[in-house]
Each structure stands twice: as C-alpha cells, then as structure tokens.
Amino acid sequence: MLLQVKDLHTYYGNIKALRGVSFYVDEGEILSFIGANGAGKSTLMNTLAGTLKPKQGEIIFQGEDITKMSPRDRVQKGFILCPEGRQIFPKFTVEENLLMGAYTVKDKNLIKQNYNKVFELFPQIKDRQKQLAGTLSGGEQQMLAISRALMSNPHILMLDEPSLGLSPILVEQIFSLIEEINKQGTTILLVEQNAMAALEISNRAYVLETGEISMTGTGKELLENEMVIKSYLGG
Amino acid sequence: MAKFLQILVNGISLGSIYALTAIGYSLIYSILQLINMSNAAVFLTSAVIFYALYSSITAGQVALTFILTLIAAGALGYIIELVAIRPIREKGDSNTYALISSIGVKTILEQICQGTFGSEIKPFPTLLAGKYIDLFGARTSAIQIIIIVVTLVILFVMNWYTQHNRVGRGLRALSQNLNACHLMGMPVNTLIGVSFAVGSILAAVSGVAYCMYLSSISISVGAAIGNKAFAATVLGGIGVLKGAVVGGYILAVIESFVAGYWSMSAMNFVSFSVIIIVLIIKPTGIFGKKEQHKV
Ligand SMILES: Nc1ncnc2c1ncn2[C@@H]1O[C@H](COP(=O)(O)OP(=O)(O)OP(=O)(O)O)[C@@H](O)[C@H]1O
Numbered sequence: 001m002l003l004q005v006k007d008l009h010t011y012y013g014n015i016k017a018l019r020g021v022s023f024y025v026d027e028g029e030i031l032s033f034i035g036a037n038g039a040g041k042s043t044l045m046n047t048l049a050g051t052l053k054p055k056q057g058e059i060i061f062q063g064e065d066i067t068k069m070s071p072r073d074r075v076q077k078g079f080i081l082c083p084e085g086r087q088i089f090p091k092f093t094v095e096e097n098l099l100m101g102a103y104t105v106k107d108k109n110l111i112k113q114n115y116n117k118v119f120e121l122f123p124q125i126k127d128r129q130k131q132l133a134g135t136l137s138g139g140e141q142q143m144l145a146i147s148r149a150l151m152s153n154p155h156i157l158m159l160d161e162p163s164l165g166l167s168p169i170l171v172e173q174i175f176s177l178i179e180e181i182n183k184q185g186t187t188i189l190l191v192e193q194n195a196m197a198a199l200e201i202s203n204r205a206y207v208l209e210t211g212e213i214s215m216t217g218t219g220k221e222l223l224e225n226e227m228v229i230k231s232y233l234g235g
Numbered sequence: 236m237a238k239f240l241q242i243l244v245n246g247i248s249l250g251s252i253y254a255l256t257a258i259g260y261s262l263i264y265s266i267l268q269l270i271n272m273s274n275a276a277v278f279l280t281s282a283v284i285f286y287a288l289y290s291s292i293t294a295g296q297v298a299l300t301f302i303l304t305l306i307a308a309g310a311l312g313y314i315i316e317l318v319a320i321r322p323i324r325e326k327g328d329s330n331t332y333a334l335i336s337s338i339g340v341k342t343i344l345e346q347i348c349q350g351t352f353g354s355e356i357k358p359f360p361t362l363l364a365g366k367y368i369d370l371f372g373a374r375t376s377a378i379q380i381i382i383i384v385v386t387l388v389i390l391f392v393m394n395w396y397t398q399h400n401r402v403g404r405g406l407r408a409l410s411q412n413l414n415a416c417h418l419m420g421m422p423v424n425t426l427i428g429v430s431f432a433v434g435s436i437l438a439a440v441s442g443v444a445y446c447m448y449l450s451s452i453s454i455s456v457g458a459a460i461g462n463k464a465f466a467a468t469v470l471g472g473i474g475v476l477k478g479a480v481v482g483g484y485i486l487a488v489i490e491s492f493v494a495g496y497w498s499m500s501a502m503n504f505v506s507f508s509v510i511i512i513v514l515i516i517k518p519t520g521i522f523g524k525k526e527q528h529k530v
Pocket residue numbers: 012015016017035036037038039040041042043044084193
C-alpha cells in the first residue's frame with residue numbers, strides 16, 4: 001500500500017465537507033474519485049495536498065504519517081496536486097511556470113531531464129516556452145498545469161478535474177496522456193466529473209457523495225453498475 | 236537652465252528616497268494585499284541604528300556601518316513578519332487584523348526610537364560633505380548624485396533578481412497565486428518573510444540616505460517620508476513595483492518644482508492635489524489594474 005487514508009474529516013468553519021473518508025492507493029495504480037458537484041472531491045484533494053487541515057483522521061504515505069506535514073514536505077516526498085482550475089502563474093512564461101514546479105528539486109540535471117520529458121509528453125507547449133502562460137488556450141494551460149506538477153518528479157500525481165472546460169478531442173488527448181504518465185511509473189489519483197472517461201482508464205474508483213464514500217470497485221465494475229450509470233454516466 | 240536642472244536633480248534624488256520606501260509597501264501589498272504600516276517605522280529605526288552604530292562601535296566607518304544597518308533592517312523585517320503578521324495570516328484571519336498589527340509594530344518601533352534616541356535633532360554623518368558637482372552649470376551636492384546612482388543600481392539589481400533568481404522569481408510567483416505556490420512545495424512562509432526583509436532593507440537604504448542628505452536626524456523623519464512614500468505607492472498603483480518607483484519620482488519631482496518655482500508651503504498642497512486628481516481619473520493608480528477576483 002502506497003497511501004492509506006483513514007477516517008478523514010474536513011470542515012470549512014462549521015460546514016462538514018468530508019465526513020470520514022477512508023481509502024487506499026496501491027503503487028502504480030490509476031485511482032479515481034467520481035462524484036457530483038459539491039461532493040467534496042476538491043476538498044479531499046486539498047486535504048491530501050496539505051492546503052486544508054483535517055479535523056480528524058490520518059494520511060499515511062509509505063508507512064509514514066503525513067497528516068500534519070506542510071504542503072512543501074509532501075511535495076518533497078513525491079506527493080503533488082495539480083489543482084482544479086489549473087492555477088498556473090499567468091504572468092510567467094511557460095518556462096518560468098515549469099521552473100516553479102521544480103522549486104523543490106535541487107538537482108539541476110534532474111530539472112533539465114524533467115523539462116525535456118514534459119515536452120515529449122506535451123509537444124504543443126514546447127514551442128511556447130517564452131509565451132506568457134496567461135495567453136495560452138485553455139487546453140494548453142491544462143497541459144502546462146500537468147507539466148508543472150510533473151516537474152517536481154512526483155511519486156503520486158493528484159489531478160483535480162483535468163478535463164474541465166476542454167473540447168471532447170482535448171479531453172481524449174488529456175486522458176491518454178494521463179495513461180502515458182502512469183505507464184512511465186507515476187501513480188495517479190484522479191478526480192473527475194467526466195466519470196465515463198475516468199472510469200475507463202482507472203484500475204479502481206471510489207464514488208464520493210456528500211463527503212462520504214458510497215461505493216467502490218474496479219473501473220470496469222463501476223462502469224457496469226446501475227447506480228453509477230444512472231447517477232454519473234447519464235444513463 | 237541651471238536652476239531648472241538643479242531643481243530636477245533635487246526632485247530625482249528625493250524621488251529615489253520615496254521610491255525605495257515605496258517598493259516595500261508595494262511588494263508586500265502585491266503578495267498579501269496588506270498595507271504594511273510598519274515600513275515607515277523601519278525607515279526611522281534603520282536611521283537610528285545607523286546613528287547609534289556610527290557614534291559607538293563603528294565610529295567613522297560609513298561603509299561598515301551601512302552594511303551592518305542593512306543586515307539589522309533585513310532581520311528586523313523578517314522578525315516583524317514572523318512575530319506580528321504570520322500568526323494572523325496562518326489563522327486565516329482578515330487582513331484588517333494584520334493591518335492593525337502592523338500599526339502596532341510601527342508604534343512600538345517609534346516608541347523605542349524615541350526612548351533611546353530622544354526627540355532632539357542631531358547631526359548625521361554624510362558622504363563628501365561640502366562637495367558639489369557642477370552639472371551643466373547646476374550646483375548639485377555630491378550626496379544627491381550618490382543617492383541617485385545607488386538607487387539606480389539597486390533597482391537594476393532587484394529587477395535582475397526577480398527575473399533570473401530562484402528566490403526572486405518565487406516572490407513574483409507569490410504575488411500571482413499564493414495557493415499554487417503552496418501546492419508547488421515552495422517555502423511560502425520563508426519567502427513572505429524574505430519579502431518583508433527586502434522591503435525593510437530598501438527602507439533602511441532610504442532612511443540612511445535621507446538623513447545623510449539632510450546631514451541630520453530626528454525621530455520625525457519616518458512619518459514625514461513614510462506618508463509620502465505611501466502616497467507615491469498609491470499614485471503608481473499599489474501592488475505594482477514599477478508603479479512604486481514611477482510614483483515616487485513623479486511625486487518628488489512635482490514637489491521639487493513647486494518648491495523651487497513657487498513656494499515650499501504650496502508643495503504638499505499641489506502634490507496631494509495631483510494624487511487625488513489621478514486617483515479620481517484612475518482609482519487603481521498609474522500602473523494598477525483592476526483586481527481580478529479569483530474564482
Ligand atoms: N472555501 C469554502 N468555504 C465554505 N464551503 C466550501 C468551501 N469550499 C467548498 N465548500 C463546500 O464544501 C463542499 C465540497 O466542496 P468541493 O469543492 O470539495 O466539491 P467538489 O466535489 O470538488 O465539487 P465540484 O465538482 O463542483 O468541483 C461543498 O458543499 C462546498 O460548498
């Protein structure tokens with residue numbers, strides 16, 4: 001088990017957004033969370049990344065309790081979130097954005113190596129290294145956001161709604177790139193409203209409903225589950 | 236012509252002093268949307284530290300005193316953030332509390348300065364006292380030229396650092412998206428502390444330079460220049476570093492011309508009228524943009 005999460009509770013003031021979420025992630029998996037708007041998916045991701053503090057519960061990464069660690073320590077341990085809405089640095093060039101993603105990496109050669117690696121994955125942004133990120137198209141910005149996260153050399157890459165607002169062709173492209181990143185050895189934790197696409201590439205998945213896990217299974221099982229079809233696959 | 240040039244040089248040297256202090260206000264505002272009122276007190280405290288060192292431990296050594304003062308100012312800025320701002324920030328409390336906390340720091344520093352330094356005007360060491368440089372017929376004092384040159388060098392170095400250095404770039408990243416900086420694993424707290432240190436060092440250069448220019452020091456210098464520098468920040472567009480610099484120079488040059496061709500007493504009246512007019516036309520200042528609310 002690479003990551004184990006036990007009974008996570010997160011609040012916004014008095015509002016309970018997570019009500020005891022428990023799950024695990026195995027090495028090399030693509031694991032996804034699906035759920036409706038406001039189910040608590042982003043809350044879960046931000047709690048895992050450390051920008052939200054849980055009121056209760058434990059996060060164990062490679063046998064170590066990281067529940068109280070700073071986001072920075074988590075990134076250094078190989079745990080990074082590519083957030084919902086991209087959150088790239090708009091006034092920075094593509095190159096500068098990538099360098100920010102590598103802020104925790106000391107080894108200059110490794111930075112260079114990762115730099116070239118992300119351009120192999122995302123040739124579209126390679127020609128735009130000197131362009132301001134704020135002027136990229138939505139799809140390019142998403143690719144940049146994923147690339148920036150990859151610059152930290154993550155062990156687990158968390159992706160919060162990477163397909164949000166993209167055209168169907170781009171969605172397809174992003175999902176196949178996520179599979180490619182996974183094949184190259186990165187464990188993926190994926191949050192999606194596009195349940196169909198997410199389940200198709202996932203080894204396992206959890207359904208999140210008002211801050212609680214209501215269902216789990218392999219991607220295939222959930223794709224065939226009646227409840228899931230009815231609620232999330234537009235069936 | 237000679238008079239014109241001389242007044243212009245006066246304006247530019249005073250503008251350098253405004254600009255350096257204004258950068259501190261703008262830098263911290265750009266990152267935290269906080270008006271750090273303690274900046275003006277750091278200006279004063281640094282000048283007092285310089286005076287205290289120079290009249291005791293490092294007597295007669297201007298360069299060494301200057302360097303020690305800058306180190307002390309940097310440490311002071313970092314500590315102010317650590318003690319008075321960070322705890323409020325981390326609780327996620329409103330910026331109003333941080334603002335009040337910074338006013339508290341300002342008051343405490345001013346009290347300490349008053350208690351240790353006293354309230355009389357004292358002579359301040361200067362550089363090349365009595366030396367003048369003939370600039371196309373204009374008699375400008377050497378210290379003015381030194382202040383202008385030093386400021387330009389500082390602006391140039393800062394610009395380079397924020398473009399090419401990891402930490403400098405990190406500060407620019409903070410002003411764009413603090414949350415993303417956390418997510419990228421950047422040492423956000425340390426960098427915010429550094430931004431306070433940088434602002435304080437610039438205020439210290441400004442404070443020492445101003446007292447050298449006057450060849451005297453009194454505890455009222457901080458408030459006088461602090462208010463002007465803050466006004467300059469707003470004029471240029473708070474949160475935009477280049478705005479702080481441009482605002483500082485514009486304000487000082489206007490003041491200098493009003494004082495030179497009209498009267499000293501009309502100076503503040505005219506300069507603040509200009510600020511008010513600019514803000515009525517463009518409330519965000521010369522370079523400021525409308526705040527974009529993050530979704
Ligand atoms: N900053 C906040 N303050 C107060 N409540 C919040 C905040 N952010 C989220 N919430 C609430 O917490 C719950 C979970 O929100 P969250 O953003 O985690 O949902 P989500 O599953 O990511 O939704 P979406 O699919 O729309 O992104 C929602 O009820 C939301 O209103």
